[in-house]
Amino acid sequence: MDVVLQAGDADDWVYKGEGAANLILSYTGSSPSMLGKVLRAKKILNDKAQPAPTCEVFSSSEQLVWGEIPGLVESLKQDCLPQAYAQVMSQHLGANHVDGGVRARVSTEFLEIVGKNVLSSRPAWRVSASAIDTSADSALLISDHSLFSGKPRRSSCIAVEIKAKCGFLPSSEYISQENSIKKQVTRYKMHQQLKFHQGKISKISDYDPLDLFSGSKERIRTAIKSFFSTPQNNFRIFVDGSLGFGGMGGGADTVHPDEIEKCLEDLTKVSGLQPSDFIELLSEAIFKSGVLDKLLATQKLDDHDIEGAIHLYYDIISQPCLVCKNITDAELLHKYSVLHSLSLDKSCKIVRDFLIAATTKDCSLMMCFRPREYETTDSEYDSVFLESVNRTNDYKAYFVDLDVKPLDKMPHYFKLDQKIVNFYTKNGEVGRVPCDSSKGGSTGGDDSKAQLEH
Numbered sequence: 001m002d003v004v005l006q007a008g009d010a011d012d013w014v015y016k017g018e019g020a021a022n023l024i025l026s027y028t029g030s031s032p033s034m035l036g037k038v039l040r041a042k043k044i045l046n047d048k049a050q051p052a053p054t055c056e057v058f059s060s061s062e063q064l065v066w067g068e069i070p071g072l073v074e075s076l077k078q079d080c081l082p083q084a085y086a087q088v089m090s091q092h093l094g095a096n097h098v099d100g101g102v103r104a105r106v107s108t109e110f111l112e113i114v115g116k117n118v119l120s121s122r123p124a125w126r127v128s129a130s131a132i133d134t135s136a137d138s139a140l141l142i143s144d145h146s147l148f149s150g151k152p153r154r155s156s157c158i159a160v161e162i163k164a165k166c167g168f169l170p171s172s173e174y175i176s177q178e179n180s181i182k183k184q185v186t187r188y189k190m191h192q193q194l195k196f197h198q199g200k201i202s203k204i205s206d207y208d209p210l211d212l213f214s215g216s217k218e219r220i221r222t223a224i225k226s227f228f229s230t231p232q233n234n235f236r237i238f239v240d241g242s243l244g245f246g247g248m249g250g251g252a253d254t255v256h257p258d259e260i261e262k263c264l265e266d267l268t269k270v271s272g273l274q275p276s277d278f279i280e281l282l283s284e285a286i287f288k289s290g291v292l293d294k295l296l297a298t299q300k301l302d303d304h305d306i307e308g309a310i311h312l313y314y315d316i317i318s319q320p321c322l323v324c325k326n327i328t329d330a331e332l333l334h335k336y337s338v339l340h341s342l343s344l345d346k347s348c349k350i351v352r353d354f355l356i357a358a359t360t361k362d363c364s365l366m367m368c369f370r371p372r373e374y375e376t377t378d379s380e381y382d383s384v385f386l387e388s389v390n391r392t393n394d395y396k397a398y399f400v401d402l403d404v405k406p407l408d409k410m411p412h413y414f415k416l417d418q419k420i421v422n423f424y425t426k427n428g429e430v431g432r433v434p435c436d437s438s439k440g441g442s443t444g445g446d447d448s449k450a451q452l453e454h
Helices: 007-012 058-066 070-079 082-091 108-117 125-129 176-184 187-196 217-229 257-271 275-289 291-299 307-315 330-339 342-363 407-427 446-453
Strands: 013-018 022-027 037-045 102-106 129-134 140-143 158-162 235-237 242-245 362-370 382-386 392-399
Touching: 007 108, 013 037, 013 108, 058 070, 058 307, 058 342, 058 407, 070 082, 082 102, 082 291, 082 342, 108 129, 125 129, 158 257, 176 187, 176 407, 187 407, 217 257, 217 275, 235 257, 235 407, 242 257, 257 275, 275 291, 275 362, 275 382, 275 392, 291 342, 291 362, 291 392, 307 330, 307 342, 307 407, 342 407
Parallel strands: none
Antiparallel strands: 013 022, 022 037, 037 129, 037 140, 102 140, 158 235, 158 362, 235 242, 362 392, 382 392
């Protein structure tokens, strides 16, 4: 870890975005070694009662869960858990789609100055919820996957960030009968209803994760079109590394039709592609790359659902099961008693798989595109050919935000799951605005809808 960032370096780093656990800073200075890099700086929650979004240290119980993976527990002592966990995720998602990055030492002064500099760029709700962790002594330096590495070319590069969420319906036998709706309606759709009720969003998204993960080009296109009307924190577009569409901190809700139209016009100017061609390019690359197949397979490591895994969590931490305490259904109690009788090794594996799956249900996929300048068979990048414009485009695909989920978030996952399902079961679809347009194609404006489709 040779890189050290001091107070004098702070002005070279600007706000690019953020998630629950990290601020993403983009480099604007002139150091050749830093060009094309972003810095992931850890955040702390302002509400100390909330569970931490990422692991800082492993409890004795977490050491049991992760101890089977060589080097992972040891990596915490060396302050390189993200790189070690990236190796774990690369076994599932493919080494060419995961970037472990390198640790960069940071001074307290650097973090304090950066924190003040980016304050006006952060969404207000993010500022209320969290702040940069000025006690950290390092941050993660990774490639900016909204750009291609190397010397910039004449043509612009367009990158898309997709937070795909969970792409399957669970079928676990441990899901209670009263929660059986989970086997028919996606978690994303049900959570949208609760968020609408809570006032966190002003419109229910048309996005259906089952479309994106379907393996059908037509349904993938439907999913992409739906992102334009309600990107929320699921969809962002970057042009040469700068945000062109979507929310800075994952806070975009409904987008005005004029903004959609302007975005589509700008995309056409810089890429030379009509909106329908751009959607075709993205859907073709998703289909051809198979990256979502890997993501879905990893998500499906969660084969017990939280309603099963939560019981094993209590066994691992050697505490009485607080869930069983409130169950009166004899048949259900018998099923859960079978779980409680599993060996510690088996329990740890199921919970470990659940946590790995949880990472992939919350990560983002970055896909970056640029026209191929010369026809070659030995390019370092994959390519997709667009027949409509007779052009080959290079692309690369990387998963980002692959953080270890803390074991002590299990009760939170269970409570949130029950809250989402209970609300949907009682209220159904309460926030959908009646609309004549086809599923996934509505953008709130006839002009922008026509641009997407033609």
